[in-house]
Amino acid sequence: MFEHINRNEIIAGVGFVIFAILGFILMPSQIPPLTKAWGVMQNLPGGHKLFPIISLALIGICGLLLILMEFAHKKSVTKLKESESKDEGDFKAFWVTVAAWGFYAVGVQRIGYLVSTFALLLFLFRYYGITEWKKMIIVGLLIVFFVYLIFVRLMKLPFSSQVILF
């Protein structure tokens, strides 16, 4: 019955509805109650909760509208473009890149900026398909030097002494 529904729209709609519901559930614990509103602020309905309430309500209602619109038009968008419908994408490379950022953040603190940056570049060059080691090393060293020179020496950005161990 629902095979013609655009799944992506439903996922997006459901995601935002859940986000809005979670926001409302967490609100009592995350927004302290207003014990005393002074003067004209008493006229602000909801007080300091007004904007979170409005924005979460907007997200939730529009998320619901997205879902309802999709189910309302049952003969929905059935022919996504081939590349989209097959959902082909390199999920592994995506998560490797995200993880690399995380490891880089740890490495910069533990090992130091220069070594970590060089290691990250070499890893990503290799992972993204460059096979010539000479090219990788030369480009990697150039970039590390360039970024260090520009960010640290020239612009005097305040990297902490922990970041640079050289």
Add this chain to the structure above:
Amino acid sequence: MFEQIITGFLIAFSPLTIGMLILGVALGGMFGALPGLTATMAMAILVPFTFFLPTMIGIPFLLGIYKGGIWGGSIPAILINVPGTGASVATLYDGYPLSKQGFAKKALLVALIASAAGEFLADIFVLFVMEPLSRVALMFGAADFFSLILASLIVMSTVSRGNPIKGLISMGFGLFLATIGTDPAFGLRRFTFGSLYLTGGFSFVPLVIGLFAFSEVLAAVFNRKKDSLSGSIAKDKGPGLTGKEVKRIIPPILRGTVVGTITGMIPALAQPIAAFLAYSIEKRTGKNRKMMGKGAIEGVAAPEAANNAVNGGALVPLLTFGIPGDIVTAILLGAFVVQGLRPGPRLMVDNPEIMYAILTTLVVGNFVLLFVGRLLIEPFSQIVMIPRNILLPILVVMCFVGAYAINNSYFDVFTGLIFGVIGFLMKRYGFNTPTMAIAFLLGFKLETYLVQALAISKGDWSTFVTRPISVTLLVLVVVMLFYGVYNGLQRKREQISDNE
């Protein structure tokens, strides 16, 4: 006013200012020339540099990036039929055919001249319109500003490309993110989860770096199996421009400039829309319209003039009302604030010399664009073919360092990462990340103006409907909301009937 313009010129013409303009144009042009990298990305990654520089060095640098980035997108559009930025899509239609016919150099020169001329004229307009508009803006009260910001956000959500319902969700999401931290009325914490880092909310620049730079890296990595740069660049790019041809491109440049300047002043109508509009006007009314689409230089001149003129037009709402019309001006707004300037009606009053210095820098920057662009056309034509697997790791490093550099904080690095993933997902599912980012940027102001308006009116809500400016804008909000929902449903029906 003329004395202030002259003082501004003197400040703007310092060697360091010109030097930073040149550097900005070159870097922006490089980012624009590389397919997959954008002017927005360049601004997001390079804006942290400016926080450690004096105002008249940092701001010209950013303005140079802005100009160079939009122009640079024309280079791959002309040479390899791939737009470097969204603003250059319309340039493909005649730019690439010209290149295939052996007139690549001609097309590249037309794009450069049109970009510089279009933006020059738009900047002159801004220079003379700023002061009177600022006086109008001074008449706005808190209630009017609240309604103006709300109207701008609603227009952005419902008018930008894509489903207006998704635009409204993006806006709501951005507004919600803006509530995280300390509220402007009572100073109480909201959604900080006990974290000290979140007391001040998310930092704008790491969020923007994540949403617009790192998310693009993730998208490029995710799609790398599908994407490939096709085509090769001919070594001989053919002849340059003749005097007669320069004369021919003047009318399309003028038309494109008018379209671009007006489009730039309306929030959410950004460069791609201006470029397409200018192209279609040229196609319908231009002298050489029969050749459009087959390699007409007018077909390059019109969209290129328009997309750069948007830069000038977009500065009008930014500088007079403090409302960015697109994400690039939002980043500029962030940079202005860090430099101690508060874009809005008081800017002209409190800092007239700096304001005119910035405006004259804008004008001077177009000559810099012409000069630097002419020198760099050839090297940038080669840069276009740099493999993505070399660029992407470099961008990861630049994004990381840029996010870290703002507050010397790994929390900002974490912010960049999280919003990189969020930005990727939002784009993948068709949500509007610029609207979200601008709603985040303006959310605190929106709430502040609401509180101020109620404080001034002694708690009387009717102030929003009794003030003429405010009520006009609120009517616009209601109209745009209905239009947005109706438009969303219409588009859905059209999509269905297309598929049937």
